[in-house]
Amino acid sequence: MPINILMPALSPTMEKGNLARWLKKVGDKVKAGDALAEIETDKATMEVESVDDGVLAKIVVADGTADVPVNQLIGVIASEGEDAKAVAAGGAPAPAAAAAPVVATPASAAPAPVVAAPVPAAPAHNGARVFASPLARRIARDSGLDLAKISGTGPHGRIVEKDVKAAISGGGAKAAPTPAAARAPAAPSMSEDMTKKLFDPALYEEIPHDSMRKTIARRLTEAASTIPHFYLTVDCDIDVLLAAREAINAAAPKNKDKQPAYKVSVNDFVVKALAVALQRVPDANVTWTEGSILKHKHSDVAVAVSIPGGLITPIIRKAETKGLAAIANEMKDFATRAKERKLKPEEYQGGASAVSNLGMFGMKNFTAVINPPQSSILAVGAGEQRVVVKKGAPAVATIMTATLSCDHRPIDGALGAQLLSAFKQLIENPMGMLV
Amino acid sequence: MTTPYDILIIGSGPGGYVTAIRAAQLGFKTAVVEREHLGGICLNWGCIPTKALLRSAEILHYAQHPDAYGLKIEGKVSPDATAIVKRSRGVSQQLNGGVGFLLKKNKVDVIWGEATISKVGEVTVAATKKAPMLPQNPIPKGVLGAGVYSAKHIIVATGARPRVLPGIEPDGKLIWTYFEAMVPPAFPKSMVVMGSGAIGIEFASFYKAMGVDVTVIEVLPQIMPVEDAEIAGVARKRFEKLGLKIMTSTKVTKVEKSANEVTCHIEDDKGVKQTIKAERLISAVGVVGNIENLGLEKLGVKTDRGCIVIDGFGRTNVPGVYAIGDVAGPPMLAHKAEHEGVICVEAIKGLHPHPMDKLMIPGCTYCHPQVASVGLTEAKAKEAGYTLKVGRFPFIGNGKAIALGEPDGLVKTIFDAKTGKLLGAHMVGAEVTELIQGFVIAMNLETTEEDLMYSVFPHPTLSEMMHESVLDAYGKVIHT
16 A cells, blocks of 8 residues: 655644655665655754655655645555556655654654654544634645634634635644634734835835744744743842852863863753752643643753844753752753754753843843743843942942743742742742852 | 614615624624615615516417317416516515514614715615605605714615616617516517516516517527526527527617617628618616715715625625625625625624625526526536536426426536535526525535435425436436
8 A cells, every 4th residue: 555655743833844855766775764854944944754664655745845734645655566657647645544653753863752643543632623614625635724723704703715714825824823812803914015015116225034044033932922921130140150260170170182071051050040940839830732831841941042044942840959060061052053053852842931142242131022931031241340338338349130031820920920930039049049 | 952872774685684683683783774675776676677577478478379288268468567477566565564573573673765974883874766656665654864864884785787788778668677677568569678686587578478579689699698508508598499589699789769769770790781670679788786875975985897805704894884786796696685684783793694696695586587697617627627427317207397398408417526515506497586595505514416316306296307417417317
């Protein structure tokens, strides 16, 4: 029986990906485990592996195709003993009937299989029936879209052709907005053409969005417009911390190339301090969902890493349990692989809070947008010498301003203040992190 | 100056009065201004009275062919122009009274006179220049008169009137519009009908049935130009079999009048000229919007080719001024006007109606045989870039049609091959105007061919042809 190769879901939230290139040609023999194609998601490049032996009979989605919905048929393998040409000509049977799971593994890591399951004929919508017109159902099925993720504009919220087409052109099956949001008239935003008309085409260069830019735009627009943000700011005296850092780095053992085993940055202290603060104020170590608040046991702290063309937020898991050196080395590894876009989805998805540090650019203070499912993010400015009042007299101290953005749904003002206050206490007394 | 209205509608045609009732239901203080007859052209001079005339034609046709049904009629059956017209006027009168009753029941004020929008939010009504048509359309009791009325929202629903070709101006005697054609004092011996749209072809059909020698002249290559070419072709064959003379790609260049006859100078697309003499000429070359004397120019309301420009919710470019129906552009159909009106007031109320999708508006022509359609024609669907699956089913294959003695006709369905979307449905034959609604619902619910195939159609009915046509598009037809 021919085996359908479907666009794999490389992560639970992946809706679509780009088929970067095929690693096999039509007619090539493939063995189970062979890499068939490279899939580029918003944040990583992965390989699709064959699950069986056979011959690549047909390529359905060509190299360089962008925005291929998850579970869409991308190619067909003829099993051993089958005529590849006949398989290609006959096409594959309906995906739901005969799709063999395709295992996708990160290109650079030990197998962490993510199985792309075929789309069920009637997708569950929290178990409830999804109301959609027959035509909308068919177009969604043919495009591999999950109707449960599309919001309908027809009578009683029924999904109609227009909605599915909008989801296809607007980037996969969008998360359904809340009913209130769906009913509110959309703010009139300028169309692409209207915007372009304001400028002379000779005087700009047009750079199409890549998948990372689209993801950043979509997620942060959603975050900024749906999360009620509030901001808390505190100044931290980091002279003690700077001295401790110097001592810690000086004590690092060196290998035979005279390279130190670690080099702790101020940011590593910030990550550690936030992680410990989240343990001390556990009610702020949370994730908001529609039905409940998830109170986390460990402190998973995301760190925004700027990379060419965008940014990514790898997560230091259980950061409260890790030493500064471990955090420093983990960050170094993340930063290197992030720049190559080789991070695995599980390395950048999740987290309860985050750190965004623009101190290296001399920023004194700023506010950051929360990246769900996180419920807060700490925006860290530069440590700079300022005149402060100490014991009634002016004195010079190194001050770092930190601003915490909080999601007001799970975190009230006083709770956020407790978290930031715990953070300040730790960052000013770094020895406290050690106990 | 009276208390301000929330909604004031100018014109009580099918668009205006339906809008008024819906507005009143929504709790708006509503008034409608009318200058001559409640119910407008549709009810008094259009859709309704022509259906009454065509019913007489239909019964006459059966009575003239009793043998086809195993019957014998002793003596002669002949049409009586006066009685036929009287019946038709009676139908209009009954419905005209019904509109007055419905408006009263819904507490809609009726203001009698000619309206001008003096400024945004204000309408000045002058005494009407048109005499009430007695006995069937008197001025209703309890109406308000001339004066200045203020309203938050003013909806123009003034409809349309026959288009006039220069040099061929209707004179009410030899050159008729639908007004005169509706109330003939007697049937002429011969007639030329200029224009083969719905109005032209219905009158041609009626007068032909009444024994008049009728010639239809159409400037385009196809009769009923908005219809699917194949359907129009089937209709044309049938018309010609019934004795109608049809000349397409032909225009009337000049009309000469004598005492009781017109001479039409005509020319075809190859430049061949000839003349046709007939006792009467009906000018049915379309309608134009009634946009004059309303104060629209002064307000700066945007118009285009004789119609007011609106958005999907009836809004003009001037806030507080709306337009619906014929005056707001084609298709100029009563059911389109009604829907636009309801959408307009529901949007004003802040409900969220869906804007009008003009592709979903069916069109019906009540000639013999009838023609009905919705959606894209085959040519338009191809033009739009679709790959098509087209199904056809002829009346000759349907048991009910044979039993009725109506074996001529065709049901045609057009699908997008890629998605199974029903793009259009077109029919010609007996009772198809009553059938088309099935496909209208199918299109509105976005059914695919599958849902239509899975639906059970009752036997024996003409509707089975709708099913078979869908089956045919996918190579599954049974009865051909």
